[in-house]
Amino acid sequence: MAKIELDNVSLALSNSLFGKDEYILRELSFTLNQGDRLALIGRNGAGKSTLLRLLSGVYLPTTGDIKVDGKVSALFNLSVGHRRESSGRTNMIIRTLMQGEKYEEVKAKLPEMEAYADIGRYIERPMETYSQGMAMRVTFSAATAFRPDILLMDEWLGVGDAEFRAKSAERMTEMSSSSGILVLATHNERLSMENCNLGLWIDRGRMKALGNVEEVWAQYKASMKVSSEVPQPDQMLDDSNG
C-alpha cells in the first residue's frame, strides 16, 4: 500500500558558503494514502517543484520527518542525464537503470520501449542526429515504461506530433490511474480537477490550504483576484509543445 507521511518537514537550500540557508519549504505536515490524488497549487516559486523533489527523495528534509512507502516514479525531468552522443537505445537503458529498475527487467522491457518510441533504425544512432520530437519520443518512452506505486509529476506531459501526443496522453492517463498515489504540480485547473481529488495550496513554502481540490482552487483563485477571462494555462501548454 502506497503511503506518504510528512511530519513538520522543512527544507533549506544553501547556495553560498557563508550565506544563510534559505528555507524553501516550511513546516509541512500531511498524509497521503492509497488512492489519493493530490494537485499541488501555487504561484511560480512557491515551492511546488521542490516539494516534488523532496517526496521523490532527491532532497532530504533539513528538519522534520518524511516517510514514503512504495516505489516512486518522478516525472519532472524527462531528459535528465540525456547523452547526445549515445544512441537512443543506450539512453533508454541508462534512464531506466538510474531510476532503479533491475537490469534484467530493463532488458526484457527494451523491445517494448523501442516499439513505443517508434523511430525505427534511428534507435541505434546517436541522439544528436534526432529531431526534437524524436528525442522526446525516446525519453518519454523510457521514463514511462515502468509502473510506480507513487507517481510524481511536474505538469502533465503531452509530447510529440499529433499521433504520438494521443498515444502519450493515453499512457499518462493509464499510468496515473494505475498508481496508488498521484502528486501533480500544475497551474492547470481543468487538469487538476480531472485527475485529482485533493488540492494543496503552497505559498512561499508554507501550506496555505489542503482539502477538496475544487475548494482549494477556489481559495487560491480568490487570493489572486484575477478574472476568469485570463487564458487558462492549458492553452499555453498546448502551444509550448512542438
Next chain:
Amino acid sequence: MTSTAPRDLNGFTDLAAGMRAWRTWALLAIEDYRVRYHRTLIGPLWVAISFAAFVGVKIFIFSFAMSRDLQYYSVYLCAGFLVWMFIVQVFSEGCTTFLAAKSWILGIPAPYSLFLYQGMLRNIVSYLVTLIVALIIVYTVRPVPLPYVAVSFLSFLLLIFLMFWVQLFLAVLSVRIRDVVQLVNVFMRIMFFLTPILWIPSAVSAGARAFAQYNPFTHLLAIIREPLLGSMPTAVNWYVYLGLLAISIISSLGLYSLEYRRLAARL
C-alpha cells in the same frame, strides 16, 4: 519495493547501494569513454601518443642532468609519470564528481556513490592504453623479472583503493567549498615539480632529497615504480601508504556522513 523514507540512506549505506548498481555505473563509464573519442580516427591512441611524446621529450632533455644511465632514467621517468598521471586525474576529476552529476542528482533519486564508482572506472579505463604503452617501453628498455612486475601491479591496485577515498573526500568537499576545484589544480601542478618524477633524489641536492622524503607522493610513486626498476619498495614506503589510507578512509567517511543529508541541497 518499499522504503521507509524516500532516500533511506546514509553515507555508509549509500556506498553499498551504489556498488550494487554496478551495471549502471559501468555502463555510464563506458559511454563516457566511448563518447570522448566519438568521431575520431584513432581514438584512444591519442592518449598513448601524448604520453609517449611527453616521456620521450623529457628523457631527451633531462637524461644528461641525471647521473644514472639512460636506460634506468627512461624507466624511472616513464613509470613515475604514468603513476602521476593517474593521481592527477583522480584529484582533478574527483573534485567535480558530484558537481558534474548535478542534473542527475537533482533529477532522479539514486545513490550518490554511483558517480564515484563511475568516475573511478572511467579513469581506469582511459588509463589502460597508456599503461600498456608504458609497460612496453619499460620492458623493451630495461626488462625486470616478472615477479617484480607483479608486485608493481598489486601496488597499482592498492593505489586505486586509496584514490577512491581521496576522490570521495574531494567530491564532497568541493560541493561545500567550490574553490577546492581550483585549489587542487594549482596544488597538483606545483607538486609535479616537487615530487621526484623528472628528477632522481640521489642526483640532486641534500635539501631536495630530504624534502622528497616528507612528500607523501614520493612514497606512492615508489611502491609502483621501484619494482619496475628492479628493487622492492622500502618499509617506509609501505608505512606511508598505510598511514595515508587510514587518514583518507576516516576523513572521507566522516565528511560524507556529515554532509550526506544536505548534499543535494548544496548543489
